[in-house]
Amino acid sequence: MELAKVIELKESILENNDQDAQVLRDELKEKKICLINLMSSPGSGKTTTLLALNEYFKGKIRWGVMEADIDSSVDAQTMLDAGVPSVQLHTGGMCHLDADMTRQGIRAMESHIAEKSDSEKSGLDLLFLENIGNLVCPAEFDTGAALNMTILSVPEGDDKPAKYPLMYEVADLLVVNKIDALAVFDFDKERMERDVLTRNPDMKIFYISALTGEGVEELASYLIEKTKEWNA
Amino acid sequence: MELAKVIELKESILENNDQDAQVLRDELKEKKICLINLMSSPGSGKTTTLLALNEYFKGKIRWGVMEADIDSSVDAQTMLDAGVPSVQLHTGGMCHLDADMTRQGIRAMESHIAEKSDSEKSGLDLLFLENIGNLVCPAEFDTGAALNMTILSVPEGDDKPAKYPLMYEVADLLVVNKIDALAVFDFDKERMERDVLTRNPDMKIFYISALTGEGVEELASYLIEKTKEWNA
Numbered sequence: 001m002e003l004a005k006v007i008e009l010k011e012s013i014l015e016n017n018d019q020d021a022q023v024l025r026d027e028l029k030e031k032k033i034c035l036i037n038l039m040s041s042p043g044s045g046k047t048t049t050l051l052a053l054n055e056y057f058k059g060k061i062r063w064g065v066m067e068a069d070i071d072s073s074v075d076a077q078t079m080l081d082a083g084v085p086s087v088q089l090h091t092g093g094m095c096h097l098d099a100d101m102t103r104q105g106i107r108a109m110e111s112h113i114a115e116k117s118d119s120e121k122s123g124l125d126l127l128f129l130e131n132i133g134n135l136v137c138p139a140e141f142d143t144g145a146a147l148n149m150t151i152l153s154v155p156e157g158d159d160k161p162a163k164y165p166l167m168y169e170v171a172d173l174l175v176v177n178k179i180d181a182l183a184v185f186d187f188d189k190e191r192m193e194r195d196v197l198t199r200n201p202d203m204k205i206f207y208i209s210a211l212t213g214e215g216v217e218e219l220a221s222y223l224i225e226k227t228k229e230w231n232a
Numbered sequence: 233m234e235l236a237k238v239i240e241l242k243e244s245i246l247e248n249n250d251q252d253a254q255v256l257r258d259e260l261k262e263k264k265i266c267l268i269n270l271m272s273s274p275g276s277g278k279t280t281t282l283l284a285l286n287e288y289f290k291g292k293i294r295w296g297v298m299e300a301d302i303d304s305s306v307d308a309q310t311m312l313d314a315g316v317p318s319v320q321l322h323t324g325g326m327c328h329l330d331a332d333m334t335r336q337g338i339r340a341m342e343s344h345i346a347e348k349s350d351s352e353k354s355g356l357d358l359l360f361l362e363n364i365g366n367l368v369c370p371a372e373f374d375t376g377a378a379l380n381m382t383i384l385s386v387p388e389g390d391d392k393p394a395k396y397p398l399m400y401e402v403a404d405l406l407v408v409n410k411i412d413a414l415a416v417f418d419f420d421k422e423r424m425e426r427d428v429l430t431r432n433p434d435m436k437i438f439y440i441s442a443l444t445g446e447g448v449e450e451l452a453s454y455l456i457e458k459t460k461e462w463n464a
Contacts (some may be wrong), residue, residue: 042273042367042396043388070368072395093398095327095368133395135274136302136327136366155387155410156275162304163365164274166325178387184413 004067004076006088007108012100017141021099024144028106034126034230035102036223037145039167041160042133044153045177047075048210050128051082055213056220061227063126064113066105068097075130085124087112096137099144102129126227135164146230149173154181158188161195168196173204175219180209236299236308238320239340244332249373253331256376260338266358266462267334268455269377271399273392274365276385277409279307280442282360283314287445288452293459295358296345298337300329307362317356319344328369331376334361358459367396371403378462381405386413390420393427400428405436407451412441 014020028035038046050065057063064085067075076088089105091097097105106127113124129145131138150171152160155178161168168174174196176189196203206222208215246252260267270278282297289295296317299307308320321337323329329337338359345356361377363370382403384392387410393400400406406428408421428435438454440447 041275041365041388042392043385069395071397074391074394093368093372095366132368133273134327134366134368136325136364137369140325153275153387155385155413156273159306160274162306163301165303181387181413181416184416 002080004073004080004086004088005108005112006073006090007105008090008092009097009101009104011094012098014100017098021142021144024099024103025146028144028146029230032231033124034147034227035129035143035145036126036147036149037129037131037143038149038151039131039138039171040133040151041135041153041156044133044151044156045210046130046133046151047078049151049175049177049208050079050084050130052208052210052213052216053220053223054082054084056217057126057224061125061224062123063128064109064124065128065130066109067130068105068132070132085109085113091132095132095134096141097129097131097143098141102143105129125231126223135160135167139167139170147172147226149175151175151177152192153178154185154187158192161192161199165199168203169199171200171203174206176205176207177210179207179214180212234312236305236312236318236320237340237344238305238322239337240322240324241329241333241336243326244330246332249330253374253376256331256335257378260376260378261462264463265356266379266459267361267375267377268358268379268381269361269363269375270381270383271363271370271403272365272383273367273385273388276365276383276388277442278362278365278383279310281383281407281409281440282311282316282362284440284442284445284448285452285455286314286316288449289358289456293357293456294355295360296341296356297360297362298341299362300337300364302364317341317345323364327364327366328373329361329363329375330373334375337361357463358455367392367399371399379404379458381407383407383409384424385410386417386419390424393424393431397431400435401431403432403435406438408437408439409442411439411446412444
């Protein structure tokens with residue numbers, strides 16, 4: 001069994017993260033890699049959603065995942081075991097990634113891919129950064145991603161967009177997960193959508209259950225389309 | 233209807249938060265106020281748990297809540313509407329509170345209490361600080377509290393103690409909430425307890441459903457007992 005490689009990220013010394021993020025975005029555009037920054041609260045189902053998407057990505061696009069975590073490597077191992085190229089990034093206690101930390105992760109990912117390179121596996125069309133589970137800090141740092149994606153799980157409640165507005169302002173894409181639990185929780189879709197769209201009228205919203213697979217195919221198709229647009 | 237007072241917190245300029253927190257803790261001990269710092273992910277049920285506890289606190293102890301939030305005042309209003317003295321603290325985007333910010337909140341709370349003071353309501357035995365919903369940053373700052381309490385809700389998953397270890401190291405008390413949803417989610421209590429107790433052998437663990445009320449009386453009794461011990 002292949003063990004997940006763990007990279008200890010160094011804290012960025014650059015002062016202008018926004019500028020650095022734009023440089024990284026331009027580099028990725030040049031390399032034809034669509035980077036998606038995936039953010040959410042702890043336990044919203046980021047890794048489970050990626051596993052569910054893999055069923056629809058297989059054979060259609062070449063993709064990989066950088067799993068950021070404070071101090072464990074379970075997520076990268078999970079993705080590797082599912083056959084998805086993955087590295088684990090440790091932030092050493094930090095609550096977010098900035099563009100320079102993301103760049104360190106991308107280099108590690110590229111060397112991981114190069115090591116197992118053959119004609120099928122060389123290069124990536126789509127690269128996910130699974131950010132630290134946190135609705136506050138990651139929203140404040142541009143990582144250089146082409147798209148910001150956030151997950152809100154039904155059990156967290158419909159009031160999260162009102163309470164953590166910046167996350168919903170910076171995201172391009174909102175995935176409402178665990179809709180299989182809608183019957184158990186009091187979750188007002190209309191209220192939630194109203195709160196989101198007031199702050200971000202362009203937000204694209206998907207409803208899925210990563211557990212049962214409901215809605216995942218539609219989300220996967222959208223992400224493949226966005227990847228192709230970016231890499232065109 | 234009484235509207236919740238909103239206090240915009242100023243960022244602390246003190247360099248030694250640990251020292252400042254100890255000063256605040258000593259002041260609160262002197263004043264006979266037991267401060268509990270309540271932390272969790274967004275949507276774990278901090279406010280709902282406080283509402284459920286209120287049913288058992290009523291008539292037994294004098295208590296109040298400081299509701300910290302990035303930018304809304306729904307929680308303080310909810311507590312006020314339930315008859316619990318409460319103020320809303322805005323962190324202006326910050327992901328945590330330190331001791332100095334907590335002190336600003338306590339002053340606001342004291343002036344709120346003084347305004348409506350009569351023989352029944354003067355003074356507080358127990359004061360909750362509902363921290364920003366975040367498993368990372370609040371764990372890094374001592375607020376001067378007598379007790380750190382954290383909530384883990386069942387839908388978040390049993391792997392949170394492994395992924396956010398510091399939170400479970402600094403907490404004295406872990407409340408596992410939404411146990412009414414145990415049938416819907418794959419949550420391994422033994423794994424979770426093992427991961428918690430490895431890091432923190434003294435952790436006191438309660439299982440509750442703030443929604444159905446299960447387990448809440450036992451938790452309330454424990455908190456009343458701790459409050460009396462602190463204020464003795």
